[in-house]
Amino acid sequence: MELDIVALSRLQFAATALYHFLFVPLTIGLSIILAIMETVYVMTKRPIWRQMTKFWGILFGINFALGVSTGIVMEFQFGMNWSYYSHYVGDIFGAPLAIEGLMAFFLEATLVGLFFFGWERLSSVKHLLVTWFMALGTNFSALWILIANGWMQNPTGAALNPQTMRMEVTSFADVLFNSVAQAKFVHTVSAGYTIAAIFVLGVSSWYLLKGRHIDLAKRSMTVAASFGLAASLSVVVLGDESGYLSGEHQSMKLAAVEAMWETQPAPASFTAIGFPDQEARETHYAVHIPWVMGLIGTRSLDTVIPGIDELVKQADGRIRSGILAYDALEEVRTYGYNTIPADVKARFEANSADLGYALLLKRYVDDPRQATEEQISKAAWDTVPQVAPLFWTFRIMVGLGFFFILLTATFFWLSAKHRLDAHPWLLKVAVWSIPLPWIAAECGWFVAEFGRQPWAIEGVLPVAVAVSNLSASTVLTTLLGFVAIYTVLLIVEMKLMLKAIRKGPQLDAQDIEANETSPYAYPPRTLSA
Template sequence: MDMAVIELSRLQFALTALYHFLFVPLTLGLSFMLVIMESIYVITKRPIWRVITRFWGKLFGINFVLGVATGLTMEFEFGMNWAYYAHYVGDIFGAPLAIEGLMAFFLEATMVGVMFFGWDKLGRVQHLLVTFLVALGTNLSALWILIANGWMQNPVGATFNPDTMRMEVSNFGDVLFNPVAQAKFVHTVSAGYVCAATFVMGVSAYYLLRGKWTNVARRSMMVASAFGLAASLSVVVLGDESGYTLTDNQKMKLAAIEAMWKTEEAPAAITVFGLPDIQARTTHFAVEVPYVMGLIGTRSLTGKIDGIEDLVLRADSRIRSGVIAYDAVQKLKVNRNDVAARAVFEEHKRDIGYALLLKRYVSDPRQATNEQIMKAAADTIPNVPVLFFLFRIMAGIGFLFIAYFAAAFWCASACGFRRNWFLRLATFMLPLPWIAIEFGWMVAEIGRQPWSVDGVLPTFLGASSLTVPQVWATIIGFTALYGSLAVIEVRLMLASIRKGPVEHAPDEVAHEGPFAPLPAE
């Protein structure tokens, strides 16, 4: 294997995934905000809410197109860059992706056209139903994608078949109701809602600071402040649930996020700040809060959270068990009717993925030395400092949004968004949800390493047989294409924001309304 090809393939997929995820959260959140805004229009029959819905719908459409374009490329990458991964686990991983296309994407793509061009052809209630179906399709897409990703984090409902030498579905219900997938879905979707609410707040604040479209801006901010407050609270609560699922399913990721080198007495403290030292296996200048990590991770005062060193020893034991399973598989390849070999395989099959970690050091895991087994066990430790700091930045921004939207909710009733300091704060907050979301995605994916599917398939075995120049060519090509698309998308969004909702506004809205421009402070 060529590790340069593997690392470049990882870089390419990371770049395309992070780029795609710039558009997904805003699409998720804006879709349901459009439902809320149009519901107000249907109930009140006031034209201004139609104007508001169509304006934010236009921005949703621009963002939606870029999200689709970048998402399709990612699916092709499984075949181009990760061919063995697609072969080995495609029976499980491919099913949610196919269902996403058939159930969610077709619904979303069909209804979005009706939503944009059906304003004058459908009744108010009919058009609201179409908008709701767009939002439903958008969020169902996220559900199926995160079911697939959740299986990579916690591969339930599947077993290795020594006859086909592939992973196969054993219980699709377990795949569908995977606790990791469900926790990731609600947490990710809530983060998208926060993103959209922050976006609407920031753009509306821009209008109010300039005394433009104040009728549209204030009403938009009122919806966004309530929606954002509920969503920001949900993000923190559901993020706590995600942490709880790690205790049972991804112990090493949890230990790495906390830089918990040794198993502590229950209940474990949470480290608010520190400097993790990989070489010394310690965290310098640690600032800890007693009991909190134990409560988050185990929901009790008696449950323990395993430390990194103990988990490495456990990985060592599982590698040795996996070698036994690997040997049994080799015997079954020669004679499928070898009853003794099949019995040995059934006893140790849950650890066969750990034996594959040894292929980084030796072609036949059965020939591995104790030193190589120890190296493979140590490889199960992800990048602790990166996870430690990314998680704390993400969590810090999450708590900041609770305070921000609480202030927005108060400002909606107390001052009608007439305080310039708050409006400037709203524009400053605009990039923060994307930073938190991208960091959260990096925590999830870096924390899974060295696995492409946790405990099943090491990342370095999943790559296609490519050359370094081939991977560099696609990285450069995708970067150039996506860079151009990013420039186009940003220019379209900014042009639409500068223009405002004028093409949809009746005269009484176009010439503002009862709200005067903001007084100077």
């Protein structure tokens, strides 16, 4: 890939997004786990549950601070590196982004402050309400950015104003209740729950292996195993929903993930493993599972999933239709808003849905109407993303998802049998599994974003048209700067987290008093070391 302005802008946004998403899902998941633990404390009055909430809350707070600081930069990148994108779709994209900012920086941050500084100032019930509102605020903060991202995958509720050359909202309800956005939200949040559950499970397993904080570790593992099992099962179910919606709205992504070069008779088989060859347009040594892809992609036995070759032919036709729309658009813009001749308006509206496909030609020619047959063919094949990375990334993600189900189910069963520390080797597996859900989550985002190339807005605005008019050296400099700063932040975060974990839970005055007077007090040895 040539490191031109488009490639560098994509790489910069990908790097900052992947760094940012190292912190976000743990924050989302831990917020709910904290609320569950504090609920048990308020209901039982057992001081250990209060101490558990405060201990895991420290790790939540460290992660929250890094998540907010790394997220700020991403929003400014739209104006810096993607100025035409911001101009073209800012009226739609900006609204959910602004709401997300308000929730993250005002509502959520205020509740986080009350959570940490309200233990001695609020009653137990009031503090519990704060914790639950903080958890809900953290989760709904993610909703708005995923609504914005879902609209990029399925641009509904908006239309192009040919006079201003900007997309404008026609139905905010359609933007808000976009089926792709809603599926992405629940799927992403469930992934965050899984990450937090495996994190708590792994850290608690480390405590058991070290013989430290036994009571806290076992109770935390019980919560994490049950919560994680439900979350990991949800990820698989909701991932199936995302696959189905991809078949409806992003057929090329689905075909590329499956390395389906030619259209198969319904129901299509699923390629469990193989080696995609994009030049030869075939998958070598493929192992197929009959019917599975047809059920995932269409939820039927008689609906055909189009292959890559057929979708390229469809893109060719849409490019030609888009050229007609581009020609009509140039004529429309010579008139005032109320003086456009009916025949010109009709010609534009008949082909306007394919205007974005004509913009794919901008990579090869300034005026799409002057494109040659060869350039049209190249533009049609540009709609095919790199298949091999998508193919393997998707399978890594799915494989890890099933591993998480097995791991949490095993610890859930051991918890029910009160044998969490019966198998040291299994505790070691849990410790070494801590980074795996992050790998799965990053793979998921890679599939979602890399799979919709070459589009910034699916079928509407190509990435190559959306960038700012900057020099490649400028973007490269900022890219290297962001990577350096974010790497330092990541190292700082990991050191703070490890320091807090090694230090373990700390007793304050109220904990000591509760430990001395409560009939449910836990042995002091479990809070020492």
